[in-house]
Amino acid sequence: MTEIKTVFIVDDDQAQSAMVADYLSKFKNITIKVFTSGEECLKNLSLNPQIIFLDYSFDKVGKNAMNGVQILKEIKKGNAAIEVVMFSAQDKIEVAVNTMKYGAFDYIVKNESSFHRSENVILNIIRKLKLENNLKTYKRLAICFGIAFVGMLISFVILWSNGMITDNPGWF
Amino acid sequence: MDASTQQMTNLDFLQSFTGNNPVKMEKYISIFLEIAPPEEELLRKNLELKDWDGVRATAHSMRPQMTYMGIKSGEMLLDTIEKNAESGTALEKMPEHIGDFNKIFNLACGELKAYLEKLKS
Numbered sequence: 001m002t003e004i005k006t007v008f009i010v011d012d013d014q015a016q017s018a019m020v021a022d023y024l025s026k027f028k029n030i031t032i033k034v035f036t037s038g039e040e041c042l043k044n045l046s047l048n049p050q051i052i053f054l055d056y057s058f059d060k061v062g063k064n065a066m067n068g069v070q071i072l073k074e075i076k077k078g079n080a081a082i083e084v085v086m087f088s089a090q091d092k093i094e095v096a097v098n099t100m101k102y103g104a105f106d107y108i109v110k111n112e113s114s115f116h117r118s119e120n121v122i123l124n125i126i127r128k129l130k131l132e133n134n135l136k137t138y139k140r141l142a143i144c145f146g147i148a149f150v151g152m153l154i155s156f157v158i159l160w161s162n163g164m165i166t167d168n169p170g171w172f
Numbered sequence: 173m174d175a176s177t178q179q180m181t182n183l184d185f186l187q188s189f190t191g192n193n194p195v196k197m198e199k200y201i202s203i204f205l206e207i208a209p210p211e212e213e214l215l216r217k218n219l220e221l222k223d224w225d226g227v228r229a230t231a232h233s234m235r236p237q238m239t240y241m242g243i244k245s246g247e248m249l250l251d252t253i254e255k256n257a258e259s260g261t262a263l264e265k266m267p268e269h270i271g272d273f274n275k276i277f278n279l280a281c282g283e284l285k286a287y288l289e290k291l292k293s
């Protein structure tokens with residue numbers, strides 16, 4: 001499936017969520033759902049989001065709130081096919097690497113270019129899904145050709161063993 | 173330079189982001205004016221309590237909104253506050269930094285309120 005139907009934005013920053021949701025509303029076929037905590041996001045995974053934009057820290061939710069990496073791990077445990085894109089105001093490379101290690105698709109620093117980057121990430125995920133789909137089709141085709149080839153080979157052996165194929169077919 | 177004579181906000185990014193749509197401009201500025209003041213208050217409260225992790229967390233969460241409202245000097249101060257609170261360095265300068273930030277923040281909010289009034293009229 002290459003079509004993205006549902007995207008979650010999970011951020012305790014109301015303004016950031018509103019701006020990202022507005023920017024991504026240009027994707028007319030995508031339903032965008034906004035959640036303010038990781039716990040809320042996890043409860044709604046049954047809505048089958050294909051992409052989740054997830055904040056790295058949820059300090060506003062409370063000191064006991066799950067952080068971005070904990071939520072990322074839970075999402076991936078539930079459905080590894082969901083692409084998670086981390087959002088953070090931190091531009092530290094080690095933070096980005098850490099999130100990628102747990103399966104994040106990308107890491108976006110919250111700044112003026114983060115909205116454009118979010119759009120690009122969606123386009124990249126669509127491209128990736130198309131490539132995966134094409135790969136599946138090619139694999140199926142390769143299997144079909146393989147089966148056909150083996151079938152032809154078996155037919156040839158049977159015909160040959162029954163003397164129906166000779167060195168001199170008598171055409172000349 | 174005296175902060176009171178400077179323009180604290182630069183709405184170029186927001187104007188470009190909204191395509192100069194006054195309804196959207198009003199929406200984002202209103203959200204900022206609703207959520208940022210309690211956070212700024214929390215920053216000062218955390219300073220009083222010497223809750224450095226609280227200071228770090230609040231400065232961290234306020235920073236992106238400073239960027240979007242073009243409050244460059246406030247954003248830079250929050251960056252310093254966040255880094256110092258995280259590393260535990262120059263904590264003696266924290267009241268000064270947060271005091272400076274408070275001045276910038278109040279001026280910026282005043283500018284944004286005036287801009288909102290202009291948009292509404």
